[in-house]
Amino acid sequence: MENRKELLSSVQMARFVARGSLRLDAVVPAELNAEGLKVLADDVPPVPYGTPLSAAYPEGSFVRRLLELPRVAGALRSLVGPEPWVDHHFVHTREPRGGDAQALHGDAIIDVRPDAFDVQLMYYPQAVTLEMGGTLSVPGSHLRRTNESDTGRYQNLRGQDRLVCPAGTVVFLHHGLWHGGRRNDSDTLRYMFKIRFNPTVRQQRLWDTSDLHDPQVNAELDAMFPWYEGATGRLERYNRILLWRALTGDDSYDLDHWVTRVSNRPKGTVA
Amino acid sequence: MTTEAILPARAGTADATAPVLRQQVLVLYLADSSLDSHVVGWSRYDGTGRTSPTTGDSDEPPYESGVAALRDGWRLFQAAQLIPPYPGHEYDVSFLKHEFFFERIVDASAP
Numbered sequence: 001m002e003n004r005k006e007l008l009s010s011v012q013m014a015r016f017v018a019r020g021s022l023r024l025d026a027v028v029p030a031e032l033n034a035e036g037l038k039v040l041a042d043d044v045p046p047v048p049y050g051t052p053l054s055a056a057y058p059e060g061s062f063v064r065r066l067l068e069l070p071r072v073a074g075a076l077r078s079l080v081g082p083e084p085w086v087d088h089h090f091v092h093t094r095e096p097r098g099g100d101a102q103a104l105h106g107d108a109i110i111d112v113r114p115d116a117f118d119v120q121l122m123y124y125p126q127a128v129t130l131e132m133g134g135t136l137s138v139p140g141s142h143l144r145r146t147n148e149s150d151t152g153r154y155q156n157l158r159g160q161d162r163l164v165c166p167a168g169t170v171v172f173l174h175h176g177l178w179h180g181g182r183r184n185d186s187d188t189l190r191y192m193f194k195i196r197f198n199p200t201v202r203q204q205r206l207w208d209t210s211d212l213h214d215p216q217v218n219a220e221l222d223a224m225f226p227w228y229e230g231a232t233g234r235l236e237r238y239n240r241i242l243l244w245r246a247l248t249g250d251d252s253y254d255l256d257h258w259v260t261r262v263s264n265r266p267k268g269t270v271a
Numbered sequence: 272m273t274t275e276a277i278l279p280a281r282a283g284t285a286d287a288t289a290p291v292l293r294q295q296v297l298v299l300y301l302a303d304s305s306l307d308s309h310v311v312g313w314s315r316y317d318g319t320g321r322t323s324p325t326t327g328d329s330d331e332p333p334y335e336s337g338v339a340a341l342r343d344g345w346r347l348f349q350a351a352q353l354i355p356p357y358p359g360h361e362y363d364v365s366f367l368k369h370e371f372f373f374e375r376i377v378d379a380s381a382p
Contacts, residue, residue, distance in 0.1 A: 136327035
């Protein structure tokens with residue numbers, strides 16, 4: 001897949017590191033969405049775990065063309081690099097006026113890698129209204145050390161994101177982000193197609209770094225979310241700084257002295 | 272008082288005048304360990320069966336603080352312990368720390 005790619009900026013990457021997600025509204029054209037609805041209704045044949053992306057979907061297939069859209073391909077390249085593995089994919093449906101909301105959860109199992117992450121692409125071929133039970137996600141929850149649906153006790157958190165989006169929206173999620181399908185209270189069957197990608201290269205400066213020192217990078221990394229407890233929100237910043245260091249390779253990066261302060265252990269003695 | 276006397280009536284089996292007492296539970300997650308700090312998360316469970324609260328069903332909390340829930344008649348029955356971080360894990364983030372369970376006993380037979 002060496003087509004044109006529109007890489008993410010440093011500001012967008014910083015936003016992903018802080019929020020745990022990146023949303024591209026209406027990035028898929030209408031005709032591809034119409035085709036996508038038919039393809040998802042028929043289901044997408046599974047691929048073996050860990051299939052290299054270039055071998056996962058046939059040339060010209062719907063999924064291949066979806067992933068070759070310049071902004072989608074660029075975001076994927078920026079987040080996990082070239083030729084990631086396809087971990088798995090799945091067509092999620094929410095039946096009209098049926099079923100329950102999913103418990104708030106993180107996918108797979110607890111995954112605390114400090115210098116690598118998987119991404120989950122979520123594609124919405126239809127416009128999603130609030131009543132259709134769009135995906136619930138909790139910004140800034142991806143660095144929490146919790147296992148799968150142990151978070152099911154949490155029904156609502158301040159600042160949660162109840163997805164409402166135009167057709168053709170693609171969202172990329174950090175593997176740890178708390179999320180769940182909401183109850184569909186509409187008369188419309190809702191589709192979402194998810195692909196999980198594993199990186200095969202070190203995730204360092206894979207995006208367009210020309211704006212690495214833009215002040216907005218710090219502003220994005222400094223974000224606080226309304227559901228954070230005050231004290232723990234400071235620890236969230238600390239952990240974000242460590243992740244940004246890993247992604248940029250800059251071990252001196254800091255934000256308001258949070259990491260420097262608590263790692264300062266001078267060895268020199270007074271002469 | 273005998274044990275029988277404090278057991279709630281089973282729905283559909285009590286005489287028409289006896290109250291059918293059921294528990295409603297409210298869980299509030301607060302910004303710090305104080306009961307008067309502001310609400311950052313909330314969950315509700317309804318033993319009457321009249322409502323079915325669920326994940327992602329509201330963006331606005333039912334109360335602004337734990338104390339506001341007390342003032343509205345909710346009774347606190349459990350508060351999260353304050354547990355020091357495990358050595359070596361002082362910077363880890365995990366579950367919400369400041370969890371408070373409230374209950375309200377209501378008559379499920381009342382109109």
